[in-house]
Amino acid sequence: xxxxxxxxxxxxxxxxxxxxxxxxxxxxxxxxxxxxxxxxxxxxxxxxxxxxxxxxxxxxxxxxxxxxxxxxxxxxxxxxxxxxxxxxxxxxxxxxxxxxxxxxxxxxxxxxxxxxxxxxxxxxxxxxxxxxxxxxxxxxxxxxxxxxxxxxxxxxxxxxxxxxxxxxxxxxxxxxxxxxxxxxxxxxxxxxxxxxxxxxxxxxxxxxxxxxxxxxxxxxxxxxxxxxxxxxxxxxxxxxxxxxxxxxxxxxxxxxxxxxxxxxxxxxxxxxxxxxxxxxxxxxxxxxxxxxxxxxxxxxxxxxxxxxxxxxxxxxxxxxxxxxxxxxxxxxxxxxxxxxxxxxxxxxxxxxxxxxxxxxxxxxxxxxxxxxxxxxxxxxxxxxxxxxxxxxxxxxxxxxxxxxxxxxxxxxxxxxxxxxxxxxxxxxxxxxxxxxxxxxxxxx
Ligand code: ATP
Ligand code: MG
Numbered sequence: 001x002x003x004x005x006x007x008x009x010x011x012x013x014x015x016x017x018x019x020x021x022x023x024x025x026x027x028x029x030x031x032x033x034x035x036x037x038x039x040x041x042x043x044x045x046x047x048x049x050x051x052x053x054x055x056x057x058x059x060x061x062x063x064x065x066x067x068x069x070x071x072x073x074x075x076x077x078x079x080x081x082x083x084x085x086x087x088x089x090x091x092x093x094x095x096x097x098x099x100x101x102x103x104x105x106x107x108x109x110x111x112x113x114x115x116x117x118x119x120x121x122x123x124x125x126x127x128x129x130x131x132x133x134x135x136x137x138x139x140x141x142x143x144x145x146x147x148x149x150x151x152x153x154x155x156x157x158x159x160x161x162x163x164x165x166x167x168x169x170x171x172x173x174x175x176x177x178x179x180x181x182x183x184x185x186x187x188x189x190x191x192x193x194x195x196x197x198x199x200x201x202x203x204x205x206x207x208x209x210x211x212x213x214x215x216x217x218x219x220x221x222x223x224x225x226x227x228x229x230x231x232x233x234x235x236x237x238x239x240x241x242x243x244x245x246x247x248x249x250x251x252x253x254x255x256x257x258x259x260x261x262x263x264x265x266x267x268x269x270x271x272x273x274x275x276x277x278x279x280x281x282x283x284x285x286x287x288x289x290x291x292x293x294x295x296x297x298x299x300x301x302x303x304x305x306x307x308x309x310x311x312x313x314x315x316x317x318x319x320x321x322x323x324x325x326x327x328x329x330x331x332x333x334x335x336x337x338x339x340x341x342x343x344x345x346x347x348x349x350x351x352x353x354x355x356x357x358x359x360x361x362x363x364x365x366x367x368x369x370x371x372x373x374x375x376x377x378x379x380x381x382x383x384x385x386x387x388x389x390x391x392x393x394x395x396x397x398x399x400x401x402x403x404x405x406x407x408x409x410x411x412x413x414x415x416x417x418x419x420x421x422x423x424x425x426x427x428x429x430x431x432x433x434x435x436x437x438x439x440x441x442x443x444x
Contacts, residue, residue: 010116010124012310020326021316022127025309026109029129029152033107036148038131041106043087045113049077055086055295057262059203061211064195066114080113083261084130085288085304086295092134093297102135109309120314121279127309131285134292137301139236142267142287143243149271149283149305150249157321158312161282164254165244165269167237168205169229171290177228178204188218208258224255233266240267263288267303276314283307330421331381331397332374333360336367340385343410347385350414356421375400381417 007013014022030040049069056062068080081087088106091097097104108130116122131148133141146163153161169177181204189197193212200207208219229237244251251269259268268286276282285305293299316323331351335344344360351358359379361370367384374382382398389395389410396405397417408416 008124010118010122012123012125021313021323022309024323025156025312025316026129028155029107029109029307032148032151032155033129033131036105036131036144038105038107038133038148041088041091041108041132042110043081043084043091043108045111046078046080047087047090049079051086051090051295052079052082055089055263055291056083057203059199059206060260060262061195061206061209062114062260066116068113068115081110082114083112083306084108084110084128085132085261085263085291085306088130088132088304089134089292089295089297089302092132093292093295097134098297098300103141104134105131106134107131119279120277121308121311123310128306129309130304130306132302132304134302135300136303137289139239139267140243141301142236142240142303143247143249145285145303145305146240146244146251146269147247147249149285149307152307153271153282156312156316158315158319160275160319161271161273161315163249163251163269163271164257165240165251165267166226166253166255166257167229167233167240167266168225168258168264168268168286169233170265173228173230173233174205174225177223177225180223180228181205181207184222185218191215191218203262205258206262208256209260219256225258226253226255236266259284259286261288263291263294265289269305271307273311273315275318276311279311281308282311282315327357329359329374329377329379330356331358331383331417332370332377332379333358333383333385334367334370334374335361335385337387340387340390343385343390347383347410347413351417354414354418356414356418381420383413 052067053063058064062082067082070078072078088108092104109127110130111125111127113125115124118124131145133145150163168174182200185192185200185204185207189200191214192200192207193210193215196207196210196215207215208222210216210219257268257270264286266287266289269284270281271283273280273282283305285303287301287303289301292302333344333347335341341361348358348360365373371382379400382400383395385395393410394407395410395413397408397420398405406420
């Protein structure tokens with residue numbers, strides 16, 4: 001196949017026949033985020049490369065292996081965002097949002113770019129729903145973002161995800177832990193992959209996150225961070241767990257989660273599924289109290305998560321989670337002859353102004369072919385406009401599901417059709433067995 005007609009490896013097209021599913025996920029997460037007081041932030045798709053080296057961490061897989069970095073025509077090093085947090089922090093600082101009341105809670109729905117080996121659930125362009133909360137250091141904030149992610153899954157009807165949490169401590173407790181890790185990995189230095197051998201001195205925790213089978217086997221025997229937490233970090237972690245218990249959110253503590261990005265402190269968490277293959281982490285996040293300072297601001301606590309939209313969709317499809325149907329064509333206006341064609345456009349305009357979905361022929365098909373097309377696109381109703389209808393002013397509305405017809409006038413067409421649509425909708429709404437008292441809360 002020619003290059004021109006083939007997409008870049010690891011990218012997906014979202015086609016009109018499927019886009020309603022992603023839109024449903026997007027509108028759901030927007031609503032939930034706003035219920036939690038998070039509002040949308042949009043940042044550019046590219047940033048200065050230094051931001052990600054700093055903000056993601058230069059010993060991470062993302063920075064070491066996965067970034068789409070290039071020079072622009074002005075000779076600047078530019079990188080397509082591999083994740084959403086660094087850009088959000090940059091925008092937070094650049095726009096002086098630290099002067100606003102704290103906490104500042106933002107969300108984004110954004111594309112991300114990572115040069116990874118494409119496979120199911122692992123793409124080179126993918127999409128994330130993410131939240132970031134700046135300026136709240138209490139354990140209740142960690143619990144709140146976990147609750148938000150959890151609610152997204154509940155709302156969408158996704159089940160069987162396990163929530164795994166851990167604390168990776170702060171700089172203070174990590175110093176001791178790094179020592180213990182280095183000692184452990186040094187005894188396996190000949191077996192480690194080249195990247196991990198390089199990480200041993202600078203950031204041994206990264207080795208725990210290495211995807212190479214040998215490194216991850218070795219990592220299984222490594223000391224765990226939870227044995228090295230300082231009192232403050234342990235207390236923080238215990239408190240996060242208490243909040244989760246109070247919010248009725250089930251979790252397991254997995255002392256081996258460290259997360260793939262360098263900036264995490266204390267709480268880290270993942271929502272993992274075993275139903276979508278090897279790439280089972282649908283959402284990952286945690287606290288990163290050092291990041292804002294790292295990127296150049298005054299120290300400020302922060303936390304957040306990223307949820308992979310494609311993995312979420314894979315999971316929903318695997319679980320056959322129902323999606324609300326895509327908007328249907330309410331009516332297709334079949335027309336023949338110049339005058340009728342123009343009338344069809346006029347009627348469609350009126351109907352659309354009333355919020356109905358109306359279509360008419362723009363191909364120049366004959367009567368039968370237009371009917372066939374209306375049927376194919378699943379139009380709920382059709383109406384025929386020809387010379388007779390125009391001169392009599394009367395038309396027949398055909399219900400495509402059962403073939404029944406109803407007479408109506410051209411003059412009041414939009415009003416009449418609207419009442420039919422409403423009547424139809426009411427008929428589908430089963431009011432039997434509903435007691436008015438239930439609706440009015442027993443006050444009737
Ligand atoms: P993984 O361990 O799968 O590589 P990660 O730790 O690199 O994930 P994060 O940086 O935490 O992932 O990104 C948050 C979420 O974004 C992931 O949990 C996942 O759902 C999604 N995600 C990450 N990388 C990809 C990718 N290449 N393709 C599709 N989704 C991805
Ligand atoms: Mg990764």
